[in-house]
Amino acid sequence: MSRTNDRLLLVDGRLVPGAGGAFETINPATEEVLGTAADASADDMDRAIAAARRAFDETGWATGHAFRARCLRQLREGLRRRADELRELTIKEVGAPRFLTFGAQLDAPVDDLAWFADLVDDYGWERDLGRAEPMGMPSHRRVVREAVGVVGAITPWNFPHQINLAKLGPALAAGNTVVLKPAPDTPWCAAVLGEVIAEETDFPPGVVNVVTSSDHALGAQLTQDPRVDLVSFTGSTATGRNVMASAAGTLKRVFLELGGKSAFVVLDDADLRAACSYAAFAGITHAGQGCAITTRILVPRERHDEAVEITARALAKLGAGDPQDDRTICGPVISARQRERIEGYLEQAVKDGGAFACGGGRPEGRDRGFWIEPTLITGLTNDSRAAREEIFGPVLVILPHDGDDDAVRIANDSPYGLSGAVHGGDVERARGVARRLRTGTVSVNGGVWYGADVPFGGYKQSGIGREMGVAGFEEYLETKAIAEGV
Incomplete structure (x- = not known):
């Protein structure tokens, strides 16, 4: 992992600078400049989406259940090996109290990756409905669950590790490829994920792409691009409405975890x-x-x-x-x-x-x-x-x-x-x-x-869908019915 005060994008398996240069990340407790993160452009995002699309369409990632579980466990172990470094980074970049990093701000979401890896092994990917004769035609029917495709994950700054991994874990376990667009306030927490994936795991190029940017609007590119099949967004209800409206143009699926009072x-x-x-x-x-x-x-x-x-x-x-x-x-x-x-x-x-x-x-x-x-x-x-x-x-x-x-x-x-x-x-x-x-x-x-096993989400204007648990995992799956003549 890079030990400098600069962090890069992860696009198509490579750590690369942003076409927009770099932007600063700040310690909210002191206003100290911690360093810089790569500032992605629209072209960088386009390349990341193309890489995710290619990795889904042209590799065996979506069907290699055991391989996916292994990669998730590698990611967990890579993050755990850097726990001390990540703890200090999180305290400084997020302003998170130290005690919380031993829970939902770091340790818990990292360990939760194991739950999703285990779920890949244990999940019932296919259900046999047996033989029937609809309209007098003998048929054998089964229902299979398979990945949605390319997921655009747009995340906020308040619990970056928890929310980034709550999207990456189930989306990848389900067989999707992902483009992660984190909040500009906490780019390092996401960029570190890219470093670990690139340097310490066997994730194929393009399966995970991490695109940091100072431009909030870059996330809109994910919601509008027809190559993206699902957008998973956590943030304010006002922005969630915009995400939903923007995604409507391509009728892509949306998961929204929004505000609360x-x-x-x-x-x-x-x-x-x-x-x-x-x-x-x-x-x-x-x-x-x-x-x-x-x-x-x-x-x-x-x-x-x-x-x-x-x-x-x-x-x-x-x-x-x-x-x-x-x-x-x-x-x-x-x-x-x-x-x-x-x-x-x-x-x-x-x-x-x-x-x-x-x-x-x-x-x-x-x-x-x-x-x-x-x-x-x-x-x-x-x-x-x-x-x-x-x-x-x-x-x-x-x-x-x-x-x-x-x-x-x-x-x-x-x-x-x-x-x-x-x-x-x-x-x-x-x-x-x-x-x-x-x-x-x-x-x-x-x-x-x-x-990890508890579905999280809200009623009314607090969102659509659930994150975590089996329900959250299934947000990233399609359902296909197959009937064979017998």
Whole structure:
């Protein structure tokens, strides 16, 4: 792997510079320039798509199940060998707290590649339907599953390893070839994948292509190109709409994992201190930069003030800290642009009648880097902007409810439906509330749904399809029926 401060594209099996030169990647905690990444042009993307198309159409990749599983295991081992290097890179480029790199920011998604490799070996690629005589014609029927073709994967910056590998793992396991277009904010996390694939695995040229670029619009090329069969996109709902509209021209399949404004429901029989303290921790982890993070806290009205006090105290104690520190939960936000966007929501919350029980600005003593204090907003209703729109920062809104039915009503009164949480003393009651939430994932009393075997995705405007698990794997498969005369 390259040890320089420059990273290259992976196109057709070769590590190459970008035709657009190079662009800088920045440490969001310090504003230090870490180095450069290759800046791809439209011509680079065209070559990557052509390579992926050729690798799918002209090699045995799609049908070589055992070979694909071996390549995925090689990728996992190559990434694991570089775990220390990747950990430091992730902390610096993403601003991810160190503790998260031992979970969803690095180690977990790397290890999850083994699950998809095993699935290749175990999956029922063909199902025999037996003999029948439709319309009096004796036939033997079977159903086979096979790869869709060329996948365009467009990924965001907040959990780059997790999301890059959550697309590459199942897409490659299913027999597809891939062009990965990562976010400009975190190009190195993706470029390292290209280096490991090129230098430490047997992936044939063109099966995986990694195209970094400072131009967000380059992803549109994937959505419009007729040589691309499926687009897998994770990002904002607004951009997801554009992806869907752009892909409609060629009627390609789309997978969309989009925004969220998830509710953390505290029932009246819950341990209020434990529940609100956990809500504070969960809501500002990685500075709240996660689509499934629970950012609306719903508490019993009669205990609202007590809940505000507990939550605010927990947030103030957690604070915002250096992501290199093992104790840090909330690091910086990714960029000056994102910080300004969050500050716009904070200003609007005050105009809408809200107040800050804690936070509300930039932490003292941090003149460099992109920082926002952990913030709790009170005094708003569920129809305010801060309660309805995805802020993507360490900002929580606390709202009162009048019992289980009202809590479910408020939680579901959202254009999103990605995740949620319920805390209560009676587990059966809490589970019943969880089943009524119109979301793709729900945590009950701190349960963790994340895992390679668990499908992830949302209802309503939180997306289309599922990622991870068998359901996520099958997003990358076609179904073919074959009937033979007998």
